[in-house]
Amino acid sequence: MRSLGGEVTLHIDATPGEVWSLVSDVTRIGEFSPETVAGRWTGGSTGPEVGATFAGKVVRNGVGPTYWSACRVTRCEPERLFEFSVGTRKVVVNNWGYRLRPSGEGTEVTEYFRLEPILPLRLYWAVLGRARGRTNEQGMRTTLQRMKAVLEG
Template identity: 75%
Template sequence: MGLLKPLGSEVSLTIEAPVREVWSLVSDVTRIGEFSPETFEAKWTKGSTGPEVGATFAGHVKRNGVGPTYWSPCRVTRCVEDEVFEFAVGTEKVTVNNWGYRLEAQGQRTVVTEYFRMEPSLPTRLYWLVLGRLRGRTNEKGMRTTLERMKKVLES
């Protein structure tokens, strides 16, 4: 049964800011270092300059804030202005996981949901079976921290 569980989770937060402002922030990967506890910088790559399906960027990561740093290649997979920004982490041939933001306008407020999901393969399902609960909690804490930091900036 453990192999069939969802390979991801999500966290939502209401931000007192219009969806346009929230969109501008979540889709600007060059600002992620201001908010994420693990990805402390990112840059557009391979000629990409902004959010659109197929655009590429690299995130500079320090997992759990400890250990060595590394660059993760990413590719935008969904990009609907004011609604969803999603990207795949991995190479062009192998996606490890997906991260994204869903936005729901509520007048001058926005409900923003950050989510991640692992790609369903035997190795990721085994990884999730063994470490999923721990990794899921770590990711949920990181997503909540990211959204709270974004909220602070957007509401100030």
């Protein structure tokens, strides 16, 4: 079976610290993502740390009704890795993240997603995976290019 996820990598002429401050600030995601139009910390969380919670306001495929998704930071290594799960404490649907690696005078940034390997999601991916994966990869590329424009601008 194909991998239940995908990733996109882009070089940004900015330090890992500068990139980190952008990818880990969920309140700014609406400036960059074509599908997540807003973000806010929830449950008393105020910044990136393992266990922090936030909500992302999503517009699927950039059109249609919006909805809020509950998220929890699952990995947080400043200037290296920021990952979060989407779902509830009991049922995680997918995971999104950013890996940062110093590269020359800048940073190689990889945005990725990974569905949980539970049966309903494996079936979903078997039927719609190619199309959804392509849409996610286009969205990640757009997000990273918009971040690059801000950081290099």
